[in-house]
Amino acid sequence: MLAASGSPSMQPARVLVRVQAKGGMFLGGGTHIILLDAASGKLFAEGRATGGSGQLSNSFSPAASRHSIVTSGPGGQDVLWLSANPAETTAGLMATLDLAKPTLVEFIARSANGNRSGNTVTQMVSTVTQMMWIAPGADLSAEPGVVLVMPGLDVRILATQRVGEVLMSLSASVSMMCGGRIDSRSPWPPSEFSVIVTVIGESGTVVQAPLAFRGAGIFADEIELPGPGSYQVTVSAVQAAAGNAGGASTVFNLDEFPYW
Numbered sequence: 001m002l003a004a005s006g007s008p009s010m011q012p013a014r015v016l017v018r019v020q021a022k023g024g025m026f027l028g029g030g031t032h033i034i035l036l037d038a039a040s041g042k043l044f045a046e047g048r049a050t051g052g053s054g055q056l057s058n059s060f061s062p063a064a065s066r067h068s069i070v071t072s073g074p075g076g077q078d079v080l081w082l083s084a085n086p087a088e089t090t091a092g093l094m095a096t097l098d099l100a101k102p103t104l105v106e107f108i109a110r111s112a113n114g115n116r117s118g119n120t121v122t123q124m125v126s127t128v129t130q131m132m133w134i135a136p137g138a139d140l141s142a143e144p145g146v147v148l149v150m151p152g153l154d155v156r157i158l159a160t161q162r163v164g165e166v167l168m169s170l171s172a173s174v175s176m177m178c179g180g181r182i183d184s185r186s187p188w189p190p191s192e193f194s195v196i197v198t199v200i201g202e203s204g205t206v207v208q209a210p211l212a213f214r215g216a217g218i219f220a221d222e223i224e225l226p227g228p229g230s231y232q233v234t235v236s237a238v239q240a241a242a243g244n245a246g247g248a249s250t251v252f253n254l255d256e257f258p259y260w
Helices: none
Strands: 011-021 031-037 043-049 055-057 069-073 076-083 093-099 103-117 120-134 146-150 153-164 167-176 194-201 206-210 212-215 218-224 230-239 244-253
Touching: 011 031, 011 043, 011 103, 011 120, 031 093, 043 093, 093 103, 103 146, 120 146, 153 218, 153 230, 167 194, 167 230, 167 244, 194 218, 206 218
Parallel strands: 011 146, 153 244
Antiparallel strands: 011 093, 031 043, 031 103, 055 076, 069 076, 103 120, 153 167, 167 218, 194 206, 194 230, 212 218, 230 244
16 A cells, blocks of 8 residues: 655656658747646746758668658658757757646647738648646657657748739649658659649639649649639648648739739
8 A cells, every 4th residue: 555645746857849740850940849737727848949850761760750751652652760860950849847746748839831922921820739648757858759740731822923814823832841842852752742723703703723743842833814803812732642731822913913
């Protein structure tokens, strides 16, 4: 039988937290990580995961993330393993939690992506959260640490331009949430991605068309519009193989761009 004792004393628990793009690499670029007491909302730690995206290997090591990258290769499927790069600082947060008892901790990661097209700016904040019990004195600082997986695709509308009487050209960039570039020579081949532009006019008229891959993560094409006026333009990207999707939106007014 356990004997009763006095009030428990605080003991530090160390936790390494990394955020990995679903089907991609670690997120840096100022991704914000927060650790909270799930019951009370008390803040344990927070900080920005700045640093590199890690390194990929064809072979597994104990320090690798268990969230491997599966991609289509010439001979079938290839599996790549992600781990911290010992040659540089890898994006993540090392946190110390002072705990008096086992505590349900909420992990939150937020990554903001800005998109500009003309004078219109759209801000998207992707958030992932998970909870886990942590006991006083626990050491979760060994690689790869606690890995939060951020789903989605980073879609940015680069340019819209009138190129005909009712013709608009549009270009957009699509990448993994970690910034991994879509390319035939990268782990993210363009054949895995479907990118579509949807244009909705003031009268409710809808035009939808695929965007063609132009290389280096760029998708672009020309879209014929029903006529003059203002249009809501949305670019949607899907990577069905990894269960990822993303989008970006802007406004295009055909009347603001004279055509002769």
